Amino acid sequence: MAAFSRIVAMALAVAAGAAAAQAAEPTRVIEIIVGASPGGGFDRTARAIERVLEDGIVGQPINVINQPGAGGAVGLASMNRHPGDMHYISITSPNILTDELRGTSPMTFEALTPIATLVSEYLCFAVHADSDLETAADLVAALKEKPEAIRFGFATTPGNHNHVAFAQLAGAVGFDVMKPKTVIFKGASEAVTALLGRHIDFSIAPAASFAEYVRSGDVKCLAVSAPERLGGALSDVPTWTELGYDVVYGPFRGVIGPQGMEPEQIAFWEDALQKMAATDAWKKEVAENYWTENVKGHDETMTFLATERDRLRASLTDLGLLQ
Template structure:
């Protein structure tokens, strides 16, 4: 006869070991985080921060590598990602450019043909110039464009019709400038744009606040306007928004994570859990503060709604700007 103690021990062991089905899916081989830009920009930094958190915390118990697949404004990375359809070992960082490029017809992969996993943060576009530039305010920037829209070479990574390009065009349009005459310079990432700006190859850069934050802190770059709903934190406390300067322009270049098409519910659930835990870590909170990122975590279902909403908004903007034909 089994003793009372033995019975209790067996019951406790059973409770401590959930059935295999309850454990769900988990990676069994190395994971790749695919990045649609060259190394050095904020999209790349997001991926490398996640990689660090996954490995240091043990949230992902297999090796995790970051793989840069720049080109085509993100199209190359999306094609690569979907070559691994249904494989949860491949995830990618993404931005609103994925949606804008879908509308523009610049990518063979539609935004509905990937699996939304999470949105991680919000950040806003800024107009940046060298510290020695005669452009000292957003109004100076607008005045130059009004006088001659093509007089300023402005980087807008990573393709025509990108979110950075939209932010540039929206500010110009709000000031009555012919957006078709703007001189947008396409570069591979925010890091490439900063290098070009410091080297004097372009006059200004329209990109995320995080893409220039280091150079702003060292005094080599000045930001003259930010497309945010309100002023943001250090080192941009003194920088007025476009709205404050008379031009109501807001552009959120959120940062998310997607997977290939055809992922299972179990795979999605795994990444929902991992990513929600990752954004709660101290390492992530430090990255938010260091890069002027605003926390904005959304799970898979909420991220899909964000994609759908932004698709409708961007299509309207691009049509108004004459970048696509009306339906």
């Protein structure tokens, strides 16, 4: 009888384990909460993920919800109100690290559940097509000779990836990063509009934000912060490295979940995102958005985020945003 009881107990344990594994799949609508307005890097990433995952990978519908504010912190906080619920995910970037370092958000990546890193998104240093700043050399000269006369605009928060890239350029070129007149916009589309209207002299944003305007002849991209030239409409644009300046930086884009996710839930999303990254549809999204593939799973992403936080601490100090 005791042996029979042990067998029954083992069978129940196996069944419970199978049920738990089965439970680690979405059973209803998935929400990707985007902490930024439509049109920017966060939003483009979320909508690309939505399109590819819905095509037979996750088996449930996906909604993209825009909740802009505080450089993405509002969206992350909203997602984190669903602890342990795999139906809520968000897009992450260096903002989660810079906000923590600056003390503008109590959110840390350790308090959430980083799932994967997907791409790097390199940046375009752009001016209006009719600007007197015709080349990267012209921009460098203007920033060195009279930086206070330059109106620089970017989105969305002090210390974000666009601002950090500006600090890298200042360090490489040798100008005071605090002297240009700096305007910070709520979204990338607003920064682009300001550049088109000549309300600012130059801007830094992800390459995809400017590509269509480069193609139409309304904007000139003087240089990109990528290690190699980008393709498409930007194929003729030099890298800063080509021009002799050590400016290589682009925000990572990844997927993060709320606090308290179970290992089985993390494994589901890791597997789904790896399958997504291997599809032709995703590779097309990567090319069209001027991204560079940078796929990492949960464990590697945790290590990467800790290392990146240390690197950003130095950049924010250069910008005068940390003591």
